[in-house]
Amino acid sequence: MDMEQQPDNNSNKNRKCTDIYAPIAWFILLFSVIAYCLIFSNSSILTKGRDECGNVCGELNDGNLNDQCGPHDMRNYPKLLNQRHVNKSWIIEYKCVTDCPQNIPDNFIQCWEKGDFLKVPNFLTDYGMKVNAFLRYMMTSWIGLGIYCAFSFLFSIIILILLRFIPQATIWAIPILLTGLLFLLAVLSFAFSFDSSSDGIESYLYIYVGFFVIMMFVFVKKIILAGKIFGEMTKSMIKVPWILILPILTFLTLTILIAAFLFTSLWIETSGTFSPGTSEDGKFELKYEGTKIMKVIRILNILTFAWLGNFIINCQHFIIAGSVTKWYFTRDKSGLGGINKSSVTNLVRFHLGSVCFGSVVVPVVRLIHFGFRIVKCIKASVNFCFKGMQPQRCNQEFDSIDKIFGIYTKSSYVLIDSHGTSFWESGKKSYDLVLENLGDIYWLNLFKDILLLLNQMFVPFVGIFAGLFIVDSKASQFTAISPASVDLIFTFLIAHCFFMAFGVTIDTILLCCCIDFKENSLESKSYFMRQEMRKLVMKIRKHHGLEVSLSQDEVTGNMMPMLDR
Structure with missing residues (x-):
């Protein structure tokens, strides 16, 4: 070929x-994921929200069998009100309302208390709360x-x-800088750590630094050769x-x-279930x-x-x-x-x-x-x-x-x-x-x-x-x-x-x-690779004991390089 x-x-x-x-x-x-969502999940919960009794605001909720919270028909209560408890500010109450109170702004279909930047829905598990926070941060x-x-x-x-023009220096500098940064982090962690629960973090950093230093000394020759190869590769990448x-x-x-x-x-997350429970203020609530x-x-x-x-x-x-x-x-x-x-x-x-x-x-x-x-x-x-x-x-x-x-x-x-x-x-x-x-x-x-x-x-x-x-x-x-x-x-x-x-x-x-x-190993053919790359390939072959042969063009230095200069 x-x-x-x-x-x-x-x-x-x-x-x-x-x-x-x-x-x-x-x-x-x-298909398994989508089919499950279509059958068991309710996408309207994501936008309309649920009150503390598991009712979706603005809907009939005829499937809610819990009778301890009163009627479930919320078609006349389209907005979900999120507000802090009067006496216990760390508790957030969820209820369906007709319209938002005057002191709480209307955010499309939900009412959020001013300053409450993190809106934590009441239908999420711990995993769902992390996903919700991640999405809102984005x-x-x-x-x-x-x-x-x-x-x-x-x-x-x-x-x-830098890998193109100074590959050797870059290959050595990046690991050394990163290792120095982690070593400094380990020292600071050890110096300012007064909590026993944080013990051991700096130990892992010390292990990494020690392993890296040993690796650099043991494989120094191979790292130098790898640096030359990466330099040649970067030349090709920069030219494309x-x-x-x-x-x-x-x-x-x-x-x-x-x-x-x-x-x-x-x-x-909307496919979960509610089970009866008691809130921190002693009231009945459903746990999701x-x-x-x-x-x-x-x-x-x-x-x-x-x-x-x-x-x-x-x-x-x-x-x-x-x-x-x-x-x-x-x-x-x-x-x-x-x-x-x-x-x-x-x-x-x-x-x-x-x-x-x-x-x-x-x-x-x-x-x-x-x-x-x-x-x-x-x-x-x-x-x-x-x-x-x-x-x-x-x-x-x-x-x-x-x-x-x-x-x-x-x-x-x-x-x-x-x-x-x-x-x-x-x-x-x-x-x-x-x-x-x-x-x-x-x-x-x-x-x-x-x-x-x-x-x-x-x-x-x-x-x-x-x-x-x-x-x-x-x-x-x-x-x-x-x-x-x-x-x-x-x-x-x-x-x-x-x-x-x-x-x-x-x-x-x-x-x-x-x-x-x-x-193209015959003398009648010229290689596509650069002459510098050819020499590096020969070094790799020599390292593994493979045959190293030079054509007449290579001996005289007239080997045709790739036309990329």
Whole structure:
């Protein structure tokens, strides 16, 4: 296969839909959640509210069988009045009224006492109260959230630029700065902690700092090599600037998804039941409780939206992988104006199933693979093997399991887009390509993941710190959630979108280098990769004991580089 003739992907005549069972499984989850809400939930409760007897304001309530609160016909009482108890201000009373009192403003269909910023509905469990507070904070503080996210976006771009021009310094500086920040936090926590309940927090921070320092000393050579590789990758990413547009679109889509998840969660909360009880002032009231099936549906709802969120991010990865592959295997890049349209077409028409499958499999497998690698390192260090197994047999078992884990990576998207194969088949081919041409580069992927995670931790902290000088905090107005945690979630999300785009670019170019090395290893052919990248690939091959051969062009220094300068 001549990759120079491959940039627009294979013909779609023989391309088929792949892994269609994955979206079917997701739709079953989604259908379960929606069906439950339509049957057992009442969306009007979200807008009209309930009084203390479980009656929905403005409705007949003929299904309410509790007779201790009087009549249930509230059709003449359309507004819900939320006001504090006369003698006990911490108690909020809920009752349906015809109109709002003069001293309490009318907020559309509910009456809220002035100054009571946090409106806590009386039909929510503890989980529902947190969801409600999260949603209200998003709705009332979107300007502040936007400022924090703008700073996070700005610092993400700055770090990518620094990785382009001073990769080694950046790779060392970010972890050191973050470690220093956490160490300072540990010292302050120890110095100003007088509450025994907070003991142990600084201990975890000390453990992290110690682990990080040991790792830096042990793997210093590999970190230096990884820094050079990341520098080369960033050069490619900066030269394809339209890649940076996708994370913004992904972040906006995820923000809409989060809002939809919160609304759906509140909708599910309306399916609970009321049980008789006594309030703090001794009066009869109904206690709102969640049913067992509601708790199950709540978990299904979380899984459904988590799967969909990861699917959206992986659609970004698929498009980036296809676009970077086309960019890599094109000599004259002057005609490349933007995103590879064929990748978008292939994704929508044929491979949504594979991306959906990879969205749920890759995170789980990578977590298991990480734990498996730790076991493998321990086994190699102490020369330990499971009882009843020969060392050679044990090594074979480890290698077989390792290969199974290695198949499930995001590098599969490159071959899914170019060859139209399923996720499993593409993963197997990509794993074999990398293992054959670069060896076991799990250490490189590990450092890449650590670097990206540290950046994803560093950027939100810096972004929020910078935004504090502009944004007026409303921390005192919320009790169910911490506003800082919401700010961190959104700033982390935008950093995650950007640096995961950087990560998939690294994975794609490494796989392209493997294809390039395999297809163009003859002296009569010139490589697509840059000469600097070629040298780094040779270092990796030498590190793993693979054959290192130089063509005549490389010996004389006349190897044709990629035309990207």
